[in-house]
Amino acid sequence: MSSQPVIPPVVVVGAGPVGTTAALLLARRGLPVLLLDRQPRPYGLPRAVHLDDEALRVLADAGVVEAFLEVSRPMAGLRLLDARHRTLAEFRRAGDAGRHGWPQASMFHQPDLERLLRAAVRDTPGVELRGGEEVVGLAEADRSVTVTVLERATGRRRDVVASAVLGCDGANSTVRGLVGARMRDLGRPDRWLVVDLRARVPLPVWPGVHQVCDPDRAATFMPVSGDRYRFEARLRPGETAADLTGAALPALLAPFGAQDAEVVRAAEYVYRAQVADRWRRGRVLLAGDAAHLTPPFVGQGLGLGLRDVHQLSWKVAAVVTGAAGEELLDTHRAEREPHARALVRLAAVVGRLMTGGGAGAVPVRRAVLAAVAGVPALAAYATDSRTPALRAGPLVERRGPAGRRLAGTLVPRARVRAGGRECRLDDVLGAGTAVVALAAPGRVAVTAAGRRAELDDVDGALTAWLRAGRARFAVVRPDRVVRAAG
Structure with missing residues (x-):
């Protein structure tokens, strides 16, 4: 043998x-x-x-997502400020679960x-x-x-x-x-001061990310988790981290009420697009x-x-x-x-739009952000955690109307019910390739590891997703990416 x-x-x-x-x-x-x-x-x-809910799908398959949720907190959204810290636009994220069953963004x-x-x-x-x-x-x-x-x-x-x-x-x-x-x-490298802070009492600050859209001194402030906060500021040409970490730092932190917070670490980072x-x-x-x-x-x-x-x-x-x-x-x-x-290119472009340009860019930025914030569809897009679909290839078959809409994207981690037990779709997909298909009204069929099971689509998310993609079925890879749909 x-x-x-x-x-x-x-x-x-x-x-x-x-x-x-x-x-x-x-x-x-x-x-x-x-x-x-x-x-x-x-x-x-x-x-x-920061991690989005797509990335939490990875931690779930690694077996650590529940532990992660205990040490993280949902991100409330993004607030864009001018040089005087007046709000230009605010994009809020709902604190409840997104399409994968977790907050769309988590801070940790x-x-x-x-x-x-x-x-x-x-x-x-x-x-x-x-x-x-x-x-x-x-x-x-x-x-x-x-x-x-x-x-x-x-x-x-x-x-x-x-x-x-x-x-x-x-x-x-x-x-x-x-x-x-x-x-x-x-893109060009960008030098920033990064300061990590701890506060003995919670700071009186909005719980989302604050982005100061000031070409002269772009900055970011965000509550992280627990008693931790982060402040970042772009360094000017010829300026060093030491120039801002002495007497100048409390004034930079004061607009966020963090001037008395403990500085855990202050260092220069060079952000690169490579x-x-x-x-x-x-x-x-x-x-x-x-x-x-x-x-x-x-x-x-x-x-x-x-x-x-x-x-x-x-x-x-x-x-x-x-x-x-x-x-x-x-x-x-x-x-x-x-x-x-x-x-990477999107991050570089967003950075330039939010913090680039000279004085002439300020009124243009204000007008554009006001317009975006005033259109619900655009505002929702600004906080959507979905990333671009993978390109067509041997493992992504973007053919036909359904394939072009769904292939290369993640299948929703929707709520399903099997045999009276409610769970998430990933719990029944298994470790290999699976097929998710429309079945009777309010039900979907999952074929995985050679077995077919009909499940209740608890909140209709899978049915709605398939129909929006003009699909009756989707072939799902082990990494939960849709390989094909039709």
Whole structure:
């Protein structure tokens, strides 16, 4: 009786939120994972502060969304202010659940997210996390990669044979350099001061994001979670972070009532709009900030990385286990790069519209924002968390009226009822490809893993979604992206 061949681990490089999420997604598909990080312990200061409900779909598949909801809070919306902090426009978000069952936008403290992700990694069989270990070499073979690892504390080196390597090691990615990829600019870099704050009592401030649309001193202020807040201000040419973090800082914080708040961290950040010119070499693939960097204006930095690994993990699992050919990995860049590029460009454009131009742009901005805020459809679009559909390709069949409307988008995580038990659609879709179709009035049929079940469409969301897309059925991929509809 022959034994099953042992699959070498997938090596995930970088144990930030994207890398740890990738490790969890791969392990939940039965793959062994070795998670490496050059730092011996997690970075203790915040960076990302926002995720939308599409990105929470990824955390749900990683098994940590309920824990995330306990350490985050819904974002109330966006308020645009002029130089004197008068409201130009306000775009509110409802605090109740959106089309995926969670708030459309959530604010959080990144170290909280990293703690719960690492706790999940510790509790997940098949994942080994090793800190203080740096990848210094990659040698590719036919169906494996030999990873040379440096133990930074001892200087010792060792080789690890991997079935695949995911470079989730951030903006200064080592893996990106080892595969010969380079970042390409989509816009000019932008220097900002970022200040993280804590307040002993809640600040008397509107609970959404405040964007100061002042070309002379663009700024952002936002409550994060708990007693934490963030303030950001664009640095002028020749200005340094030190110029604003002394006596000048209380005056900048005063309009938000934060002049007496504790400064946890104040640092200069250079926001870049960049996308890598290569995302894959053999079985080595890039994801997250290693593949793209975005300005912060639409809050998609971390969300883009989570989408990368959600759409990549099932493909890697299929290739590594022999269920699919190597060509499946070609779809990683083909799908993710145009999507990332579109959101990076959108962030750059939104940043210019909100904060760019000289004095002459101020009255134009005021008039345009007043017009947008006065049209409900446009105002709703400004707070919609949906991101662009994936482009047509081997795994996205955008043919026919239904395909053009639905393929490449996410199926709603709607409420359904099966056998008297109410749950969410993802709970019955399973880990593979599934088909969702109209059935009797008020009911939908789901075919997954070879089984067909009719379910009550509890609030009619799935029926309405299919009919709006002129579809009777939709084929849903493992990452909940619609492959085809008709």
